[in-house]
Amino acid sequence: SAMAGNANTSNLLMVSGERLTGESVRHQNVVAAASIANIVKTSLGPVGLDKMLVDDVGDVTITNDGATILKLLEVEHPAAKILVELAQLQDEEVGDGTTSVVLVAAELLKNAEELMSLKIHPTTIISGYRLACREAVKFINERLVISVDDLARDNIVNAAKTSMSSKIIGCDAELFAAMAVDAAMAVRVADGKGGHRYPIKAVNVLKAHGGSTRDSVLINGYALNCTVGSVQMPKRITNAKIACLDFSLQKSKMKLGIQLVIETPEQLELMRARESDLTKERVQKIMASGANVILTTGSIDDLCMKYFVEAGAMAVRRCKKIDLKRIAKATGGQFVVSMTNLEGEESFDASLLGQAECVAQERISDDELIVIRGPKSRSAASIVLRGANDFYCDEMERSVHDALCVVKRVLEGRQLVPGGGAVEVALNIYLENYATSLASREQMAIAEFARALLCVPKQLAVNAAQDSTELLAQLRARHNASQVKKDCAAYKWFGLDLQEGKVRDNKEAGVLEPAVSKIKSLKFATEAAITILRIDDQIKLTPEAPPSHGGH
């Protein structure tokens, strides 16, 4: 009969396809979301483990990062895709907490389904969830944040360590947390409103296999994985004036298909001369502006190389575009795409040049790198990661990126919350009490929202092979006390200690997370759950057969 039904609807719609409505689509969506959460849940927390992803060519990625795992999986179900995008969004906006946001969203959906089976309308659930989310954010901001106005370095390092604890570099968190904080501090720029911004993209992370994790170094300057174009060039230039170019410096050439028809042999000679002169003039213009370091994304042919060598300048070819853009920004120069000015003539102004104290080719670990130190307008930092093999280095890069994001959030938001499930449990107690005080239909939805939050500490305990029921009970008792009794207020910092299987004061233990990332992940998870909850009809078209007519 299902087949017949399908056939009917498809006939009515005039397209071939499948249609699912009402309860069955809701159920499917919830199952899909749960299975996505199932995939990533074992990588949550300091005792979470990694996933090995093998693609169809056989390339291997080993990672603990929720967003990376989901990005590499071939997720087909439309509702599941929303969760994958959710993780991606969290990765872009916050950079950390990608796994927990997916877990919470899936749990919210699961609880919503239970409410729906009690015949509570989805819109009621949605408005309940919205209300709960708003209250939760308010509660975090009012009661749970630890302000880092004094910018105690310890707190920032601790936040970075918390983010790394679940990663492959967890054992060396001390080293890398300090590195991440130093790197973020190095790229600090004033935002013009008395505060500072930390564009962590300016931290260049390079990878080189070999050595050991602890041989990784932070370089005070922007490191480029290139070498000077010619061995005769100087390897060190102080008071560098840097030109960042996005074109090749080679003999100019007519575009393909253009033919020059020449009448006399002299013209040929002239044309040849012009070809080399064109580039020569360019080089001369660049040199005339005072540049002594030339970085380009394109190539530099031998002829131009010679001009630079003679001028005692350093020229580097085939740099990455993204690197040059950052260098231009850091040195106060401009990334020059073309030398043509508004009048249609070629010119190169000295104002396009960036400046730095020193540009040098240095040997770091085993590689020759070009390091730009002391750039004029903002400082730069680079991290060179070492590890046993390429998979190791890749995963280190992802972990360091997460840590950098966390440091940035802490430094910019200046607010921390305790980690290890403390926030979730505190919210759970608070929202449950709040729900009881509310005499409307939303009450149940808010209570379910509160219950869903517990999935994070629960999963943390499960991953650590601890008794989650027992630990959660202890933790909830502490937080309840902290919210009802005046003299127990300090209990609100209590979270899980997963190594020992106990509850402890996580503020004291230094397990901290940026408040922004907690708040954002709550909001994102709620929004994603609501998006999926609103669906009550799914129409899937069967892919049309490719047009077989050969007319056009």
Add this chain to the structure above:
Amino acid sequence: MSGGTPVIVLNQNTKREQGRKVQLTNIQSAKTVADVIRTCLGPQAMLKMLMDPMGGIVMTNDGNAILREITVQHPAAKSMIEIARTQDEEVGDGTTSVIILAGEILAVSTAFLEQSIHPTIIITAYRQALEDMLEMASSRYSVDVDTNDTDKMHELIRTCLGTRVHTQWNQVACRIALDAVRTVHKERGSDGQAQEIDIKRYARIEKIPGGSIEDSCVLDGIMINKDVVHPQMRRRIANPRIVLLDCDLEYKKGESQTNVEIRQEEDFTRLLQLEEEYIKTVCQAVLAVKPDLVITEKGVSDLAQHYLVKAGVSVLRRLRRTDQWRVARAIGATICRNPKACTIVLRGPSKDILNEMDRSLNDALNVARNIVLKPKLCPGGGAFEMAIAHAVSEKGKALTTVHQGPYRALAAALEVIPRTLIQNCGANVIRTLTALRAKHAGTEPEDWMWGVDGETGKLRHMKADGIWEPLSVKNQVLKTATETAILLLRIDDIVSGTKKGGVEGAAAAAKAAANEAAQPAAGGDE
């Protein structure tokens, strides 16, 4: 709603394995890789014969070379093969040991996984143990070397190479290796440049069949396997002035596509003339600096040769760029008296022997480089591993946490090196290893230098017999092997068949695009 159709979330081609099973298969496949090259360790190493799909045969006992040739399916095994490459690039030696050790570390971890000890605990313990091992290695279980004592260095390099190299050639190889490394060694500069020894770039090995092995030597300068382009050019020039060129001495066509329409005969002659004039001006420009020798990376036309011969200048053409670098470095500012680059000339009866000599010289060069860069040695023959294993195991007894087990297990895993050495020479493993352990438990100050004679399977005092290995190699082995084990232990889930610009993804995208293209067309029809 109950039951119902299964919900398909992932692509159905995706395979997924989880939990304990994944951990155990990872360990199994790592062990399999280690087993392949287990017999390649030590002086009694056997060769492996590898057949490639084309039917070609490679015979070698170099761990890295073997693993490069074999194709593996399992992702964990791939990770193992990668580390042999890392080791090779980093120190150029110890590729077999690193694989065997990584395999063993994983193997000892199985017991803990089966006892349900969480991988993160094992990993933390391993990390701690690695730190302690490295610390002990450089503070207690290694000896310093004076790199300026030439005789001593020769002796050391020879013993480090051990039996890897053909005996007759041994002496020569050591001498050459040390000379070459010293020549290209650049001290820590005043401008903050780290000291460097770049063998690959600045020490070139040229093989010339003929002569005897003893005739091989390090040339104090550069040898280029090229002849002058014109027979009348001078072949020996004392105190030459050399011009290095990176350009043609030929007429080059323009870059843009050009057609010349010629109407008169004179025009054609004129064209040819122009080409000649061009060469003439270029040659004159070169000759203006009064060189005796011109070396270029590119070509030299006949006409240019003519001009240069007339001026009494010798020309070498079509040099490799790397050669050019070496020439530049050698003759640069220091005028050939104190060159920082060199060429090694190998002589030998046949090409095969030369190739073999080349390989072993590379080992010798690496050893020499490692010692000069980090002048610390540790005893070979498994003595170093045994000593570290003993010390770490003792230290681990003081640990009160659950980490004690894995911590001491890592120490025990190190015994795989002496054990494999004993196995490979066919001695009684248990008896010899027990005897060795007893030696290391002794109280004499140099008891830790007892190791295994890889040929006889007897115990030997490594210092007395002078069997040494560079510490940097051992350190890298420890680091790489432990970190790989950590990487693999952390995995609890393998998903295969994921996208990443896969063929299917592309096909689906193409289909989607086709659909999109089809839809507006349909709309137009209505």
